[in-house]
Amino acid sequence: MTQRLGTSLSAGALALTSWLSCALALPACGGTHAGVDGGASDAAMDAYAPPADGGAPDMSADAAASDLSLDGAAQDLALHDASLDLDVVDAEQDGGVEPPHNYVFVTGARFAPTTIASAQNADALCNAAAAAGDPRLAGRTYIAWVSDSTTDARDRLGDASGWQRLDGLPFVLSRDTLLGSSAHLYYPPRLDENGVDVVLTDTAMDTQAQATYFATGTGPSGTVGNNCNDWTSGVSSYTGGLADATGSSWSSTLGGACSIEARLLCLGVDFATPIRAPRPPTGSERAVFAASGVGLTGPTGVAALDALCQSQASTAGFTGTYRALVAVPGASALSRFTAEGGPWLRTDGAVAVSDPSTFLTNGVPDTALATFRADGTPVFTSVATGAATLLTPGSDATTCAGYTSDAGSDTYAGAHSWRTHPRLLGALQVPCSSLTSVICMAR
Structure with missing residues (x-):
């Protein structure tokens, strides 16, 4: 009997169940394919203006950079997968095997804005990282979450929907909850193409979280933002995000100087199946x-x-x-x-x-x-x-x-x-x- 993956959360023990390859979202699985068209400090720390309770904070991408001095010893950042109970759901009840979902990752390498060069070149950098990374990323297509003067990042997703990290935890359940006031990120995109957590283990070396920066040139609605003069200039600033963060402004949380290297956020665009919400x-x-x-x-x-x-x-x-x-x-x-x-x-x-x-x-x-x-x-x-x-x-x-x-x-x-x-x-x-x-x- 064919089974599919269903997730529910348990307050107690970790229960693990073996699954068919489609439930694990391996590239070999068939699925519904989407039509595809084709140092500065964290700005969140700059000039804090306390928001009203529940209101949106001031996260201007152009906020001036400032130094951040923090106390406290470096902590060990071992990342552990979420404790999940995996419920077996009879495929006869819902009509078939769970299709694979798109992956999301940040690049292990960091790039100067002039190396990014354009949205199209950023896509090539993402696909090269995927080809050299975890085997599960191979054989799929990725776009970089980058905008330039000719294309907005949101328009380059095609019909793609539903993204998960390499550890299987959901980033965003569907494209409907990816952007703007509807954005709902379950887990931050902290893993690179090899599944390595980019929140550094030696935090004394990363007191301003620059290791988590990813360049987007994209505002919270998915349209073009600051982008170092179309990724050609080493001066001015770029709009970017933070791999350790969630929130509705995930695409534009920071303003980085164009002299600062940053990662790219890479999104798969092969599948259009939303991910089920956890309980x-x-x-x-x-x-x-x-x-x-x-x-x-x-x-x-x-x-x-x-x-x-x-x-x-x-x-x-x-x-x-x-x-x-x-x-x-x-x-x-x-x-x-x-x-x-x-x-x-x-x-x-x-x-x-x-x-x-x-x-x-x-x-x-x-x-x-x-x-x-x-x-x-x-x-x-x-x-x-x-x-x-x-x-x-x-x-x-x-x-x-x-x-x-x-x-x-x-x-x-x-x-x-x-x-x-x-x-x-x-x-x-x-x-x-x-x-x-x-x-x-x-x-």
Whole structure:
């Protein structure tokens, strides 16, 4: 009996099942083919302007570059696949075998903008990387997510839809959720053509996350942005993205100087089959979400933040004890949590942390922790973390005096909710009067 791959998420053990080659999306499988036509610092760290709760942050691609000095030791960035239970679904119930899906990857190599030269040449660079990379990428067609004066990136996808990383985790379920306000990235495109995580293991060498830059010349709607004079100039700037990030502005999160090399984001265009959405967490499964209604004008202290997390978790139907993922004076954010209880699931169904023990050691989530509220509403904002990294103890200076001061002259260490790079999960210095959200997690 033919079987296909179905995904659901379990709060407990990892269950693995063997599948037919089509379920694994091998190139040999048949499927529905799409018609195809054919150093500066991260701008997110530049000139922070706190957004209104739930509002879109200022992510201008032309933001000026600034140096970022961070404290905290380098962390081991071992990437672990999400804990997934694989449900066998009888093919007779849905009419056939699961077709293969397109792959997404960033190039292991970084290129000067003048080497990119044009969108067409960028495509050639992507296809060369695929040919030399993981064998599963071979025999397929890829475009670089790059725009120039003659073509917009979105128009070069043809009818392609549904993209997954080499580890099988979904990047975007369908083209309908790829761009603009509808963009929904489940996992950031952190893997290169060999399946290597480009978030460096030695973060002391990459304190500004430049290793995650990919050049796009493309705005959030998929149309042309800044592109170093059609990829011919070593001056000015280019619009780009960050391989460690999700969020609706994934294509245009940064403005890089044209002297800075960057990776390319490569998208397969052979298949038009959307990927099924994972199941959101329920009940006792450990959830992670962004809190709403946070401020320091009423009850204060970390106990008040924990109580807010507990209340919003209970309202959403989650059981167990919930706390705010924040450092306190003398203790790190992750020291307040335990590995027992299974993975942490984001409320859209993404497994944000597949291996709790490793996460509590290296501080690297599998995907962004706080891009959804407890009720599943998407949100892109800043969150308080209270220290330079999730493993760094807080101080009065980084925690609004233990979350008791709302003075504009005091600051807290925070992060953009869509980042996963451990050196940037506490890089923002934000006035305490602007604290609007924290990450809530089951203890």
